[in-house]
Amino acid sequence: MLQITGVSRRFGDVTALSEVSLEIRQGEFFALLGPSGCGKTTLLRILAGFETPDSGAVTLDGDDLLGQPAHRRPVNLMFQSYALFPHMTVAKNVAYGLERERLPRAEVRERVAEVLEKVGLSETAGRKPHRLSGGQRQRVALARAIVKRPRLLLLDEPLSALDKKVRAEMQLELKRLQHEVGITFVVVTHDQEEAMSLADRIAVFSAGRVEQVDAPVTLYERPATPFVAGFVGANNLFEGEARAGGLSCDGLGVLPVVSELPEGTAALLAVRPERLRLDEETVTEPEAVTAAEDSEAETESKAETGSGAVTDSEDAAAVTGDEAVADGEAQEVSGDEAAADSESPVDGDDPADEEAVDGDDPADEEAVDGDDPADEEAVDDGEESRGEEATAVPEAVKDSQNAEESEGSEESAGPEDSEVTAGEEVPEESEAAAGGEVPEESEAAADDEVAADPAVAADGEAVTGGPGVLRGKVVDVSFYGGVSHVSVLVAGRSTPVLVATQGATQVQAGSSVTLTWRAEDGVLIPQ
Amino acid sequence: MRRSPLLHLPFWATYVFLYTPIVVLVVMSFNSGKSPYSFTGFSLKWYGKLAGNDLVKEGLVNTLIVAVGCTALSTVLGTLLAVGLARHTRSRLLDALGVLPAVLPDLVLAIGLLVFYATVKMTLGLHSVLLAHTVFGMAFVAAVVRTRLVHADNSLEEASRDLGATPFTTFLRVTLPQLAPGIAAGALLAFTLSVDEFVIAFFTSAPATPTLPIVIYSMVRFGVTPEINALATLLLAVSFTVVIVAQRMTRLTESLS
Structure with missing residues (x-):
């Protein structure tokens, strides 16, 4: 019915729409969904005739739409602000469009009465808009638009101005009306719940492009692009490479998913919170002692955090994260030695070193604060893990002396990042022993890499082994809407994994858990 | 919270300063003596005498002709300008x-216009x-209507067009009614300014x-x-009425939108 072909629109440097093509069917309730500034409203205004695309074509039942001025199009728009004429009564507002068609007065009156009846506003016909409630105004706006019996009704954020309760009512009302009048509805919204509950099909927009057009359920179950996976509903996203048995994810191993992608393809795995199975773990000891096993994965993840922590300081310093970790894996040095070693570089007046120390005070401090309890645990946790970081330190510094320029800088993720890893993860993973070393080192005026690296080292260790696919620690449990929402911080991953379970859960914040899911419940999206 | 009465003093002093001359003028207009x-x-004899003064009557008629004409022209042109x-x-x-x-000094405008009239040989x-x-009346109307336009809702005009109204109908049926309070205020302003412009x-x-x-x-x-004094009092009465009407009107129309 409505055919949009290759529509583009630029405003100066900003591309509002880029080669958008859509087909909307007769009688359909269609939603354009996307974050604000994604171009969906521009498209709506192009359909209404208030905006002209730079290129592309729009046809309605085969007729060119773009050539017609707004007031001649068989298309009506319900404005976000409703745009009711304040100087006219409700009835006059609704009659306005019909009067423009020069219909006989009797017919106008009849059709106005009919539509007001339909939206349940007959008794307010004589009132001015300012004397109506928000919900009533919305109905008037809707009545004013549908009374013209357009072939296409456009709705711009139809429910955004209403409070929650009225919104739910109007949602039903809109659906009922659309069903009754049989007009094709195109609704623009940034509210995915609104789109999901109203529309037959949804086009998800991002940065002026259509990401995916599908029914709400398909959109949710089978997101086709990384953006859709992240935008529609809560989701857990894992980046990695496709493998035969799933997705190889740095620091997390191979995650189960049915993969049809060629091996080695960069892909995103999306698993919905309600698809995750959460089991509480009783034994916490063994994982802590485990030494680095998945060395390759570890190195990478360490590199990221290491460089992130030092971002502020210097390129050279960023490299040290990389090197330090790589060296640290194989070494075994006693804890005492480690302390001694870590002190020495500080004495040296190496510029890179100094900057590294200055660079990330907050991260450093947080690491120190967070780790007091972990410290105790660290004592029983064998020497290996201490040795690791201990060696890491001097090596790192040595390297930083030489290296001036580095590829490592590209990886740096900004100071916030480092705070996340050093500050948040370390305490959470405290039983993983390695993190326990941090305070000692910090006291000895060790630099950032020391604080950051062990944190990651700990992450890497916690991942492997055990029956669960992912293991982690519960950081937050909240219960609403009959569903328990559990955030689990998994080692090797900076953002918590979200789990949703029906009913109240027994799991409490702080407990160790494993997360599993069926391979077919994951969605693999090529990147 | 009770405020010190001392703080009221400047306020009332200002009012006294503002209105004493006017009060004196009004009182003196009812004076029976000649001084x-x-x-x-x-x-009331001065009012009677005023009624018999042909010079004043002629002046009043002239002023009204100018004021009404200028108001009509200024309102239309000023609105279009805005x-x-x-x-x-x-x-x-x-x-x-x-x-x-x-905002131009009257004197500048006056000399400029005189020179202009002379150049085009206008009587x-x-x-x-x-x-x-009209030149300055229009500017005042434009200024007032302009501020009204700034606050006007653009989507109303779009809604009108969307509902099938031509741009012209939209202007008449939606834009103008929206601007009405501003236009009325501008018109009253132009009128009062013209009446006492010297x-x-x-x-x-x-x-x-x-x-x-x-x-x-x-x-x-x-x-x-x-x-x-009597003449001034009458003019004062007219001005007061106009101001009060203007206030009423804007309040009325504001409550509507």
Whole structure:
């Protein structure tokens, strides 16, 4: 019915729409969904005739739409602000469009009465808009638009101005009306719940492009692009490479998913919170002692955090994260030695070193604060893990002396990042022993890499082994809407994994858990 | 919270300062004696005398002709100017120039207009005063309507077009009603400004057709009489009425939107 072909629109440097093509069917309730500034409203205004695309074509039942001025199009728009004429009564507002068609007065009156009846506003016909409630105004706006019996009704954020309760009512009302009048509805919204509950099909927009057009359920179950996976509903996203048995994810191993992608393809795995199975773990000891096993994965993840922590300081310093970790894996040095070693570089007046120390005070401090309890645990946790970081330190510094320029800088993720890893993860993973070393080192005026690296080292260790696919620690449990929402911080991953379970859960914040899911419940999206 | 009565003092002092001369003027207009400076008894005789003064009557008629004509012209042109400025130009300079005559010193405008009239060889008379008053009246209307336009809802016009109205119908049925309070306020402003405008009228009128302010000026040259007080009181009454009506109107229309 409505055919949009290759529509583009630029405003100066900003591309509002880029080669958008859509087909909307007769009688359909269609939603354009996307974050604000994604171009969906521009498209709506192009359909209404208030905006002209730079290129592309729009046809309605085969007729060119773009050539017609707004007031001649068989298309009506319900404005976000409703745009009711304040100087006219409700009835006059609704009659306005019909009067423009020069219909006989009797017919106008009849059709106005009919539509007001339909939206349940007959008794307010004589009132001015300012004397109506928000919900009533919305109905008037809707009545004013549908009374013209357009072939296409456009709705711009139809429910955004209403409070929650009225919104739910109007949602039903809109659906009922659309069903009754049989007009094709195109609704623009940034509210995915609104789109999901109203529309037959949804086009998800991002940065002026259509990401995916599908029914709400398909959109949710089978997101086709990384953006859709992240935008529609809560989701857990894992980046990695496709493998035969799933997705190889740095620091997390191979995650189960049915993969049809060629091996080695960069892909995103999306698993919905309600698809995750959460089991509480009783034994916490063994994982802590485990030494680095998945060395390759570890190195990478360490590199990221290491460089992130030092971002502020210097390129050279960023490299040290990389090197330090790589060296640290194989070494075994006693804890005492480690302390001694870590002190020495500080004495040296190496510029890179100094900057590294200055660079990330907050991260450093947080690491120190967070780790007091972990410290105790660290004592029983064998020497290996201490040795690791201990060696890491001097090596790192040595390297930083030489290296001036580095590829490592590209990886740096900004100071916030480092705070996340050093500050948040370390305490959470405290039983993983390695993190326990941090305070000692910090006291000895060790630099950032020391604080950051062990944190990651700990992450890497916690991942492997055990029956669960992912293991982690519960950081937050909240219960609403009959569903328990559990955030689990998994080692090797900076953002918590979200789990949703029906009913109240027994799991409490702080407990160790494993997360599993069926391979077919994951969605693999090529990147 | 109770405020110290001392704080009220400046407020009331200002009011006294503002209105004492006016009160004196009104009181003296009812003076029975001839001296405009000492009140000797109540009388309406100066009002009677004023009614019989043909010079004043002529001046009043002239002034009304100019004021009404200028108000009509200013309102239409000023509104169009405001809409045009708001819709069709992004230039801040044009914007500023549009309302400049409103803030330009009267004397500058008066001399400029006189020179202009002389250049185009236009005869002086009521028409020249009317045009001159329209120049600044229009600027005032434009300024008032412009502020109204800034607050106007653009989507109303779009809604009108969306519902099938041509741009012209939209302007008549949606834009104008929205601007109505601003236009009315601008019109009243133009009217009152024109009625008591002296400098420009003095420069651009012909000796045969003086406006009321010019008549008063010529009377005052021979000393202030209670007759002039009476005239001033009448003008004051008109101004008050206009201001109150204007206030009412804006309040009324604001409550509507």
